[in-house]
Amino acid sequence: MxxxxxxxxxxxxxxxxxxxxxxxxxxxxxxxxxxxxxxxxxxxxxxxxxxxxxxxxxxxxxxxxxxxxxxxxxxxxxxxxxxxxxxxxxxxxxxxxxxxxxxxxxxxxxxxxxxxxxxxxxxxxxxxxxxxxxxASPVIDLEGGFEEYASRLRARSASFYRTTRYKDRKLGRRVGEVRYVHDERDPAMLRVLMAWKSAQYRRTGRSDRFAKRWIVHLLHQLFHTRSDSFAGRLSVLYAGSAPVAAHFGLRSERVHTCWFPAYDPQFAQYSPGLVMHLRMAEAAAAEGVHQLDLGRGEKAYKESLKTGDLTxxxxxxxxxxxxxxxxxxxxxxxxxxxxxxxxTPALYRPADRLLRGVGALRAGRAGEREERRRGHTDHTDDSGAGPARAPEAERPDTSRGDRG
The missing domain is CATH 3.40.630 (Aminopeptidase)
Structure with missing residues (x-):
């Protein structure tokens, strides 16, 4: 050879x-x-x-x-x-x-x-x-188009499909018109997605992949990589003007990989991740993709969405x-x-609870450190002589939070 x-x-x-x-x-x-x-x-x-x-x-x-x-x-x-x-x-x-x-x-x-x-x-x-x-690596088969996939989904679990579509409409009524962008080109939204995902990793006690600079650099490289046969694809679900869920994956001529999905936890009651995945499947099928690869891993949402498995x-x-x-x-x-x-479910469930507990403890300590830092910054000037107040033009806008 x-x-x-x-x-x-x-x-x-x-x-x-x-x-x-x-x-x-x-x-x-x-x-x-x-x-x-x-x-x-x-x-x-x-x-x-x-x-x-x-x-x-x-x-x-x-x-x-x-x-x-x-x-x-x-x-x-x-x-x-x-x-x-x-x-x-x-x-x-x-x-x-x-x-x-x-x-x-x-x-x-x-x-x-x-x-x-x-x-x-x-x-x-x-x-x-x-x-x-x-x-097993679950996949969504889109070769017959989205309607065929939706029919199979309804036949297997009509309540799941109906509930997800209902939450899509409910999100629109309660928050704002729901808009899905299949190919979002604003790099600021990529940063929002990574911030959401990092928070999820920490919240669940997992290692934060985006704490590694090369991985952050890689996603930015892929975001700007586009050809007829390959593209880094950022997809975002908006309600009104607010992004509520996002996903970054890769697309070849026939396959769209589901790689980094995340959502804003304050909208969790609307299952924005599931809503986004159904809209992503519809948009991917419309552009000729034959398969959404959900990736290896036993997750409830993958089991609900999939039509089959690769090995x-x-x-x-x-x-x-x-x-x-x-x-x-x-x-x-x-x-x-x-x-x-x-x-092994009997082992995974307690291990997952332990990791989430570690994540909550880690988040609590981080919050305490942030409060102490803010207290020191907000109440004393550099000389320790008393309260320090930022000039009006430099004071942060606290009327709305940054969801990133």
């Missing part, structure tokens, strides 16, 4: 065109998951602009033409990770029909002892035997190497424990 390795920016225009063409034809070649936008060259380029460890292996066939593309991240010690591991919802090698590769040979060509993945696409015969676990895999491809053995020995117990908790 003839393999060359390069940085994302070193790909030629011809190579990128071949990569895009392979994705566009993937559904015709019996490997539809390869059309996912997380496997697109644009995603690899965006991650590469935010991180210095991204590489792309280009494998050529007997005719000398590019036959497969393998994006990954690599440490100095030869430990490989799927590109965007922990963020990306589809990983693997994008290849032309009939292209066969052996995992060990590919890793050797890339200088890797091990390659870790958590959302490996099903269309990856070269990594057979590398998976340690498989998971994604987690595990390691490795060579006989001490670094590979050490990496797996360190990572395997943590992954096994996490998966056991997440897939």
């Amino acid at each position: 003839d393999v060359t390795v390069c940085r994302p920016g070193e790909l030629t225009a011809a190579e990128r065109a071949v990569w895009t063409s392979l994705q566009a034809k993937a559904h015709l070649n019996g490997a539809p998951q390869l059309g996912n936008p997380f496997l697109a060259p644009e995603f690899a380029l965006a991650v590469g602009r935010c991180r210095g460890d991204v590489r792309i292996a280009v494998a050529r066939g007997a005719d000398g033409e590019p036959a497969a593309f393998f994006p990954y991240q690599r440490t100095a010690f030869g430990v490989g990770r799927a590109i965007g591991l922990g963020l990306s919802d589809c990983q693997g090698v994008v290849h032309r029909p009939g292209f066969a590769f052996e995992a060990g040979e590919l890793l050797r060509a890339c200088g890797l002892s091990v390659w870790e993945f958590d959302h490996l696409a099903a269309d990856q015969p070269g990594f057979g035997g590398s998976a340690t676990a498989s998971f 994604v895999h987690e595990g390691w491809a490795s060579r006989a190497h001490p670094v590979a053995l050490g990496h797996r020995a360190r990572r395997a117990p943590l992954r096994a424990l996490r998966n056991t908790v997440q897939t």
Whole structure:
């Protein structure tokens, strides 16, 4: 196998065109998951602009033409990770029909002892035997259009569909006319979404992904990335002039990924996230998208919205190497424990309550620190001589809160 390795920016225009063409034809070649936008060259380029460890292996066939593309991240010690591991919802090698590769040979060509993945696409015969676990990844099928999807949804759960549509109308009556923007181009709304999501992470005791600067930079990179075959897509649900829910995901020719959804908690009674997802499905179907990929994870809203499931895999491809053995020995117990908790309701529910309790405690402490900071700022000047009052022009407007 003839393999060359390069940085994302070193790909030629011809190579990128071949990569895009392979994705566009993937559904015709019996490997539809390869059309996912997380496997697109644009995603690899965006991650590469935010991180210095991204590489792309280009494998050529007997005719000398590019036959497969393998994006990954690599440490100095030869430990490989799927590109965007922990963020990306589809990983693997994008290849032309009939292209066969052996995992060990590919890793050797890339200088890797091990390659870790958590959302490996099903269309990856070269990594057979590398998976340690498989998971359902719910999707919404829009190939027949939105009305066909809505009919299937009503047939399965008429009360869910009816209630969500009722809350859509109720939001309009109580707050303001509901307006959905499928492709919002205001970058300020991207910042609002990230602020909502960060607050959600903290509130539920999860790690805040947007505390990492490279991830914030990545979303801004993707927000400004647009072509006929790929786009970062920000969608926003408004009630009157107020944004109440938003989502940022990626779109390829046939697939729209549901990646970062969030909403303003003060509108929670209207289920704005569900309202937004139904409107997003309708708009995506209208522009020719065939599938909304909701991503791996057992969430009630995904179960309510989905029409089926894909399969994604987690595990390691490795060579006989001490670094590979050490990496797996360190990572395997943590992954096994996490998966056991997440897939066992009797364990997940108390763990989730514990995390939420930690989040509430963290939020309370943050609030106390903010109150102390404000008290010091508002009641004493720098000399400690007494109350300090901001000039009228500099005093903050407290008549309305900033929902971001």
